[in-house]
Amino acid sequence: MPYVNIKITKEGVTSNQKKELIKGVTGLLQDVLGKNPNTTVVVIDEVDTDNWGIAGEQVTVRRSRGE
Numbered sequence: 001m002p003y004v005n006i007k008i009t010k011e012g013v014t015s016n017q018k019k020e021l022i023k024g025v026t027g028l029l030q031d032v033l034g035k036n037p038n039t040t041v042v043v044i045d046e047v048d049t050d051n052w053g054i055a056g057e058q059v060t061v062r063r064s065r066g067e
Helices: 015-033 059-064
Strands: 003-009 041-047
Touching: 003 015, 015 041
Parallel strands: 003 041
Antiparallel strands: none
């Protein structure tokens, strides 16, 4: 039973976009590894940008500078 955990920043991802991610990852595991889509679990975690860091800085700070 494959388990995939996708972590993204919480920045307005729509329900349809999440649906496409789940469908796409499930299909990829089926196509590449022959995994059964009926037993594939995909979880999407949305992380607040204050809780996500890159290069020693919060993403919130980087976004405020346009990065």
